[in-house]
Amino acid sequence: MALHIATPLLPLQAFAARRHGAPVWLKMEALQPSGSFKLRGIGHACETYAARGARRIVASSGGNAGLAAAHAARSLGLPALVVVPETSSERTRALLAREGADVLVHGLSFQEANAHAQSLLGLDDAFIHPFDDPLLWEGHASMIDEVAASGVRPDAVVLAVGGGGLLSGVVAGLRRQGWNGVPVFAVETNGADSYARSLAAGERIELPAITSIATSLGARKVSEHAFALARSHPIAPVVVSDGEAVAACLRFMDEHRVVVEPACGAALALAWRADGPLAAFGNVLVIVCGGATATVAQLQAWGAQLSVPAAG
């Protein structure tokens, strides 16, 4: 049995009116038990590794990938070890502990925590990468199967890009439905825009540092697979500001009563740009990827700091 849930597909009402009836559909991945879409792919990967004999799940992300791994491990009755850097928040560590994971704090950056996690791997351990694993893409693709089963055929898809696991999964899902030509708008925030920069340069670019608050988009380098996909699928990179992403989170909270991270706000921000590139499309599908690390107070503080106008 899958570890994720089938999520609702909801119309973005306020926006539909302005688009003269052309609907925007929200795939509500924020409602996954671990707080983000990551449970689809990571749940699938953990199940597969467990079936192959893994006795422990090891991850190195202090964010939603770590939470999904911890949640999946608990569902499978396996212990989980998550190595997080010293910069990870108290909230993140508390959420991981609440999922029953052993949390080990090591190193000043994700790179150091990740290297340490790798060094601890035993023969019976399964290491869960946050975005670069075909099992993850296969699991993420199930969200598109659900969209198809509900009878909606998107004319364009909007999603956020970090390391490109979500993008890889969604494109795999579109292909599975025979929807090879459906364009994907791949949204990042300024300062976490490793995908847009790589496509512009024609080679994978490694960002020297992540300067956006959307830490879940903070892969300094996207996967080779996600980069190469732009050669065989219509993918348009879009970069929004942190302020736009936070404004979209606050507005989403007011209109849909759901809290999401700025990583997810980035995709919503594009959906709300009335004059943006989506105007030309009929059915627009927005992947509401979610994110468990945001709080109302944190979003409001960012809003004040970035001078985001009040929603409404």
Ligand SMILES: *Cc1c(COP(=O)(O)O)cnc(C)c1O
């Ligand atoms: C991981 C994550 C992303 C980015 O996904 P990638 O597979 O790394 O591209 C976007 N939003 C949220 C909330 C995430 O947790």
